[in-house]
Amino acid sequence: MASARSAGTPIEFGGKIHTVIEATPEAFEGLDFAIFSAGGDISRALAPEAVKRGCIVIDNSSAFRMNPEVPLVVPEINAHALKNHKGIIANPNCSTAIALMGLYPLHKAFGLKRFFASTYQAVSGTGAKAMAELKQQVFAWTKNEAIEHNVYPHQIAFNVLPHVDSFLDTGYTKEEMKMLNEGRKILELPELVATCTCVRVPVMRAHSISIDAEFERPVDLAVARKAIEDFSGAELKDDPANKIYPMPLDYQGKVKCGVGRIRKNIAFDNGLALWVAGDQLWKGAALNAIQIAEEMDRQGILKK
Numbered sequence: 001m002a003s004a005r006s007a008g009t010p011i012e013f014g015g016k017i018h019t020v021i022e023a024t025p026e027a028f029e030g031l032d033f034a035i036f037s038a039g040g041d042i043s044r045a046l047a048p049e050a051v052k053r054g055c056i057v058i059d060n061s062s063a064f065r066m067n068p069e070v071p072l073v074v075p076e077i078n079a080h081a082l083k084n085h086k087g088i089i090a091n092p093n094c095s096t097a098i099a100l101m102g103l104y105p106l107h108k109a110f111g112l113k114r115f116f117a118s119t120y121q122a123v124s125g126t127g128a129k130a131m132a133e134l135k136q137q138v139f140a141w142t143k144n145e146a147i148e149h150n151v152y153p154h155q156i157a158f159n160v161l162p163h164v165d166s167f168l169d170t171g172y173t174k175e176e177m178k179m180l181n182e183g184r185k186i187l188e189l190p191e192l193v194a195t196c197t198c199v200r201v202p203v204m205r206a207h208s209i210s211i212d213a214e215f216e217r218p219v220d221l222a223v224a225r226k227a228i229e230d231f232s233g234a235e236l237k238d239d240p241a242n243k244i245y246p247m248p249l250d251y252q253g254k255v256k257c258g259v260g261r262i263r264k265n266i267a268f269d270n271g272l273a274l275w276v277a278g279d280q281l282w283k284g285a286a287l288n289a290i291q292i293a294e295e296m297d298r299q300g301i302l303k304k
C-alpha cells in the first residue's frame with residue numbers, strides 16, 4: 001500500500017509482481033497485521049481505522065510511541081510488553097534502538113544510571129530524497145559545479161549538521177529527546193537520565209553513536225565484553241590494536257549492531273565509553289518491525 005499517487009504501480013517482491021494499492025481504511029479489512037511506515041500523520045489517520053477492522057498495527061512513526069496504552073518494543077529487550085497491546089505496537093526511534101543494542105546488555109550487567117550520547121546519523125534516515133541529495137552534491141563537487149540543497153538546510157556533502165529533526169524551546173531537538181523518553185520506556189527505567197546531541201553526517205546508510213554511560217555498580221571490561229558477546233542483538237567488534245571497531249559501512253544490511261571501543265570511562269567512577277554502529281533502516285526500523293511481528297507470532301498474539 002502507498003498513497004493514491006503510487007496506486008497501480010507494479011512492484012516486485014519475493015519473485016512476484018504485485019500492484020500497489022492506495023492505503024484507505026477499507027484496505028485493512030481482513031488483514032492480520034500491517035506495518036506502517038508513511039509518517040506520523042498517516043499513522044494517526046489510518047492506524048485506528050485498521051485496528052477497528054481487526055488488523056494489528058506495527059507503527060514505524062513517532063505518533064504513538066509515548067502513548068501509555070501502546071507498547072514500545074525492541075524484542076531482545078522488552079518482548080513481554082507485547083501482550084498488553086490494544087491493537088497498536090510502536091517501533092522505536094532508530095538511534096534509540098541502535099544505542100540500546102549496546103547499552104541494554106551493559107545495563108543488565110551493571111545497572112544503567114545515566115548516559116551521554118552523540119549520534120552520527122546517515123542521510124537515509126531522512127528518506128530516499130535525502131540520499132539522492134547527498135549523491136547529487138558529491139557529483140556537483142567533483143565537477144566543480146554549484147552545490148544545491150533542498151532536503152537539508154545546508155550542504156550535507158563534506159559537512160556535518162548538528163541538527164536532526166525540529167528544535168524545541170529548550171534547545172534540544174525532538175530527535176534528541178527521543179533517546180531519553182523512549183529509552184526510559186523500553187528499558188522500564190523511569191528515573192534514567194540521558195542527554196544527546198544528534199548529528200547528520202554524509203553517510204548513506206547506518207547510524208553510529210558515541211556513548212558515555214555511568215552505572216550503579218563497579219564495571220569490569222571483561223564482563224562488559226562478555227555481556228555484549230552473549231547478547232543476541234549485538235556483535236562485539238572491539239580490537240583497536242588491529243584497527244577493528246564498528247563502522248557504518250560494515251553495518252549496512254546487517255541484522256546485528258556492532259559494539260566496540262569499549263573502555264573504562266575516566267569521567268565517572270563506574271563508567272564505560274563505547275561506540276555502536278547499526279543499520280537504522282534495519283534494526284532502527286524495518287527489521288525491528290518484522291522482529292516484533294515474529295515475536296507476536298511466537299507468543300500466539302497474531303492468531304485470531
Ligand SMILES: NC(=O)c1ccc[n+]([C@@H]2O[C@H](COP(=O)([O-])OP(=O)(O)OC[C@H]3O[C@@H](n4cnc5c(N)ncnc54)[C@H](OP(=O)(O)O)[C@@H]3O)[C@@H](O)[C@H]2O)c1
Nearest residue numbers: 002003006023037038039040060061094124125127128285
Ligand atoms: N528512514 C529511517 O531511517 C526511518 C527510521 C525509523 C522510522 N522511520 C519512519 O518511517 C516513515 C517513512 O520514512 P521513510 O524514510 O521510509 O520515507 P520515504 O522514503 O519518504 O517514504 C515514505 C512512504 O510513505 C508513503 N506515503 C506517503 N503518503 C501516503 C499516504 N497518504 N498513504 C499511504 N502511504 C503514503 C509514500 O508513498 P508514495 O510513494 O505513494 O508517496 C512512501 O512509500 C517516517 O514516519 C519515518 O519517521 C524512518
